[in-house]
Amino acid sequence: SSSKPDISRAKSAELYEKSKTFFPGGVNSPVRAFKSVYGTPLFIQKGDGCFIWDADGNQFIDFCASWGPLILGHNNSKIREKVIDVMQNGMSFGAPTALENELAELIIKHNKYVEKIRFTSSGTEAVMSAIRLARGYTKRDKIIKFEGCYHGHSDSLLVKAGSGLVTFGETSSAGVPKSFAEETIVIALHDKAAITQAFQQFKDQIAAVIIEGIPANNGLLIQDQDYIEFLRAACTENGALLIFDEVITGFRVGLEGAAAYYGIKPDILTYGKIIGGGLPVGMYGSSAEIMGHISPDGGVYQAGTLSGNPVAMAAGIATLTELTKSGFYKDLNAKTLEFAESIQRFATARNYKFKVFSVGSIFWFAFTEAEKIQTAEAIDASSMEKFKIMHRELLNRGIYLGPSGYEVGFVSAAHTKVELEKAKRAIFDALDLVFKK
Ligand code: PMP
Numbered sequence: 001s002s003s004k005p006d007i008s009r010a011k012s013a014e015l016y017e018k019s020k021t022f023f024p025g026g027v028n029s030p031v032r033a034f035k036s037v038y039g040t041p042l043f044i045q046k047g048d049g050c051f052i053w054d055a056d057g058n059q060f061i062d063f064c065a066s067w068g069p070l071i072l073g074h075n076n077s078k079i080r081e082k083v084i085d086v087m088q089n090g091m092s093f094g095a096p097t098a099l100e101n102e103l104a105e106l107i108i109k110h111n112k113y114v115e116k117i118r119f120t121s122s123g124t125e126a127v128m129s130a131i132r133l134a135r136g137y138t139k140r141d142k143i144i145k146f147e148g149c150y151h152g153h154s155d156s157l158l159v160k161a162g163s164g165l166v167t168f169g170e171t172s173s174a175g176v177p178k179s180f181a182e183e184t185i186v187i188a189l190h191d192k193a194a195i196t197q198a199f200q201q202f203k204d205q206i207a208a209v210i211i212e213g214i215p216a217n218n219g220l221l222i223q224d225q226d227y228i229e230f231l232r233a234a235c236t237e238n239g240a241l242l243i244f245d246e247v248i249t250g251f252r253v254g255l256e257g258a259a260a261y262y263g264i265k266p267d268i269l270t271y272g273k274i275i276g277g278g279l280p281v282g283m284y285g286s287s288a289e290i291m292g293h294i295s296p297d298g299g300v301y302q303a304g305t306l307s308g309n310p311v312a313m314a315a316g317i318a319t320l321t322e323l324t325k326s327g328f329y330k331d332l333n334a335k336t337l338e339f340a341e342s343i344q345r346f347a348t349a350r351n352y353k354f355k356v357f358s359v360g361s362i363f364w365f366a367f368t369e370a371e372k373i374q375t376a377e378a379i380d381a382s383s384m385e386k387f388k389i390m391h392r393e394l395l396n397r398g399i400y401l402g403p404s405g406y407e408v409g410f411v412s413a414a415h416t417k418v419e420l421e422k423a424k425r426a427i428f429d430a431l432d433l434v435f436k437k
Pocket of ligand 1: 067122123124125127150151152153212217245246247248272273282
């Protein structure tokens with residue numbers, strides 16, 4: 001196969017020129033700016049099922065899915081109708097509504113890992129609040145996070161590893177006080193010795209260990225069962241709480257997320273994305289006892305004007321109603337596995353240094369020979385040049401992936417066999433081109 005001509009981006013480019021006059025980098029969230037792939041960002045006009053259309057009328061099969069929430073695809077009629085129905089009665093009251101109970105019941109009834117929850121309006125807020133809860137509950141200040149996990153953009157979490165095996169973190173963003181970063185210890189994934197050392201070095205000071213149960217923000221770094229069990233035991237022994245950030249994995253890898261994937265009970269869980277059906281939502285939850293420390297029952301303050309707003313609740317209720325139907329995940333996961341395995345077979349048969357890692361309906365394309373990639377360090381940054389070529393070739397063939405090789409892709413219930421076959425053929429062509437260059 002040969003390269004296809006580039007799609008027209010005239011309208012997107014025009015919108016981008018204008019957006020740059022309004023927003024830093026022309027965007028409201030940095031990764032959207034297409035800085036690590038070819039061309040100007042595409043401005044999206046419409047989505048339906050597994051398809052999106054940009055401002056120039058180009059149609060794509062979408063595997064970004066708004067970065068994960070759209071497990072039922074775009075513009076799902078059940079979500080749309082429920083949202084419109086609820087909106088007929090007003091959009092926000094800042095007072096309790098029955099809809100909050102309804103969504104909470106759907107979550108708690110189907111998830112044995114949480115007894116009580118609190119809704120927020122983003123994943124960032126959910127995680128920030130979970131950390132505050134862990135600190136308030138344990139009366140300790142320090143937290144451990146892992147290199148290669150993303151937990152939103154709150155100050156304590158915009159921290160990267162320092163120079164030693166176990167050191168205070170360094171801020172990964174200007175504007176985060178050094179003194180905040182000093183409360184966050186950043187450790188490489190998959191390193192038991194570093195965890196043991198951190199708990200010794202900071203004895204009785206560590207409030208929580210936070211991890212994406214299945215890290216999916218910096219490639220898909222699937223952890224060993226044994227390592228997660230080790231973290232669970234280390235937290236219990238040292239009186240620290242284990243927080244699973246399930247903003248991506250919650251209701252994605254199954255009804256009970258990464259916790260059930262490993263069969264390990266975290267002390268606090270954070271959710272977002274899917275539980276809001278594409279509208280702004282986050283959530284944290286824990287045992288009734290731990291959640292009893294949240295205001296107004298307890299002394300840990302956390303609030304939100306639009307928390308639990310009826311519109312987001314409606315979208316979440318409609319989404320979870322579909323997900324809790326029997327066989328939902330079985331079908332979705334089987335479809336994704338077949339997709340991932342047939343791409344892998346193609347690449348392996350041609351000796352391409354390329355791996356498709358997948359869990360549930362999440363997949364990640366990695367330009368590597370490694371059988372496993374479990375740490376941030378194991379990702380070859382230079383391979384991202386290959387992703388760049390692939391991304392461009394795929395856009396030109398009507399396939400939309402998130403605009404960075406570090407991002408995972410998502411299959412939704414709206415991707416049918418027909419589109420997955422079409423996507424596979426485009427991916428085969430793109431791989432041939434990448435490896436011939
Ligand atoms: N935690 C994880 C695991 C995430 O993937 C994200 C977002 N990608 C966040 C937290 C932050 O969520 P939000 O973007 O809704 O603030």
